[in-house]
Amino acid sequence: MEATPLVWALTVVFIVALLAFDFFFHVRKSHLPTIGESAKWTAIYVSIAVAFGVFVWGSMGGTAGVEFFAGYITELSLSVDNLFVFLIIMSSFRVPREHQQKVLMFGIVVSLVFRTAFILVGVTLINSFSAVFYLFGLFLLLTAGNMLRPEKDEDDEETEEANNIVIRLAKKLMHTSSHYDGDRWFTVENGRRALTPMALVMVAIGGTDVMFALDSIPAIFGLTQNPYLVFTAVAFSLLGLRQLYFLIDGLLDRLVYLKYGLAIILGFIGVKLILHALHNNTLFFINGGEHVPVQDISTELSLLVIVATLAVVIVFSLFSAKGKALTTIKNVRRHAKQYLDTDFEEDQTVREQNYRNLLAEERVLMALPPKGRDLIHDEQELLDLLDDAHDTHDRYVAAYPEYFPHGDPLSERPLDTGTYRSAPPENEA
Numbered sequence: 001m002e003a004t005p006l007v008w009a010l011t012v013v014f015i016v017a018l019l020a021f022d023f024f025f026h027v028r029k030s031h032l033p034t035i036g037e038s039a040k041w042t043a044i045y046v047s048i049a050v051a052f053g054v055f056v057w058g059s060m061g062g063t064a065g066v067e068f069f070a071g072y073i074t075e076l077s078l079s080v081d082n083l084f085v086f087l088i089i090m091s092s093f094r095v096p097r098e099h100q101q102k103v104l105m106f107g108i109v110v111s112l113v114f115r116t117a118f119i120l121v122g123v124t125l126i127n128s129f130s131a132v133f134y135l136f137g138l139f140l141l142l143t144a145g146n147m148l149r150p151e152k153d154e155d156d157e158e159t160e161e162a163n164n165i166v167i168r169l170a171k172k173l174m175h176t177s178s179h180y181d182g183d184r185w186f187t188v189e190n191g192r193r194a195l196t197p198m199a200l201v202m203v204a205i206g207g208t209d210v211m212f213a214l215d216s217i218p219a220i221f222g223l224t225q226n227p228y229l230v231f232t233a234v235a236f237s238l239l240g241l242r243q244l245y246f247l248i249d250g251l252l253d254r255l256v257y258l259k260y261g262l263a264i265i266l267g268f269i270g271v272k273l274i275l276h277a278l279h280n281n282t283l284f285f286i287n288g289g290e291h292v293p294v295q296d297i298s299t300e301l302s303l304l305v306i307v308a309t310l311a312v313v314i315v316f317s318l319f320s321a322k323g324k325a326l327t328t329i330k331n332v333r334r335h336a337k338q339y340l341d342t343d344f345e346e347d348q349t350v351r352e353q354n355y356r357n358l359l360a361e362e363r364v365l366m367a368l369p370p371k372g373r374d375l376i377h378d379e380q381e382l383l384d385l386l387d388d389a390h391d392t393h394d395r396y397v398a399a400y401p402e403y404f405p406h407g408d409p410l411s412e413r414p415l416d417t418g419t420y421r422s423a424p425p426e427n428e429a
Helices: 005-027 035-060 062-092 097-128 132-147 154-162 165-173 197-221 227-238 241-247 249-254 258-279 299-319 321-340 348-366 370-378 380-399
Strands: 186-189 192-195
Touching: 005 035, 005 097, 005 227, 005 241, 035 062, 035 227, 035 241, 062 097, 062 197, 062 227, 062 241, 062 258, 062 299, 097 132, 097 197, 097 227, 097 241, 132 197, 132 258, 197 227, 197 258, 249 321, 258 299, 299 321, 321 348, 321 370, 321 380, 348 370, 348 380, 370 380
Parallel strands: none
Antiparallel strands: 186 192
């Protein structure tokens, strides 16, 4: 069953209204959302999506309802994976936390625009060239394979995201500033109008949204070819993504196996697309242009595979000792960098809070089981960073003893870096 023009119009108006409400009531005035606020609004947006799915189920039939939920869950999972890239970009540009909401809001709107454009292109291709399912399927299989490649070094990845071709072009064509001016896109520096880092990070986010759309749209078309369901599944997966970012910010690094789950899902959908293409084959060089008698994979089975895969990888990630260790190591690195980066954070009170957070994360790291602590041996650069942070704090205490009449309450060093300067014992290596 296809949606009528009136249903299309009402749906678009509803989605635009939600985006406008989110901007004017939550994003327009810069602030750092609390965990409670983020949890409440994440639950609200997920509930809206579920209610819409129920509406689709009741008005368009059970098959359409299953297709919507399968598409929504898949797109939401891919969007969560995209948050890793957003996190890297904002970290590399050192976006102040209170301004990150606007960056995310901009990314969501741009992503929705690009994905809508790709949906229109995809529908046109499907209607005029059914063999496009072969291309979509092969593309998803290649994407799944790329997800299984070894991870790049975090600093290399940040450098690459911060210096992509769009950013390099923007810097070449326009005068840019290295300092933020609130959340403004433009500022005046030395009498000249200049782009601020806020404008550049918006450009970086927008550029990566194009790549996100290339992965996202073939995946959703593998689950449903109904343009209305494709559009709404994509739109509702993006709504609430900003709140979800702040809600699971501390858990993003814990999802260490998410990329493997997404690789399985994309690979599965890729196979489903190729089987569908074979079942409706018209290419003369395959089976003489006749349909190939293969079994199509039902949408119900697809939904079951998607949900089961995500459940397994999330449970394994959250309860994985390695996941917890890697998350703690990344948190230690982040707090140490924030403490040392005086250009980014000049407020000494905030820097000292970062130092307290650093000590707390070090204590968590040292409380890990031996296998978790053994990962520190591979983090020699982190050990140098820790020594630098602790030495900087010690110099500050020595320079301003009047601030510490009762001694330094933060003098402890939970992690003895010297212990991990050498290779681990052979029986633990």
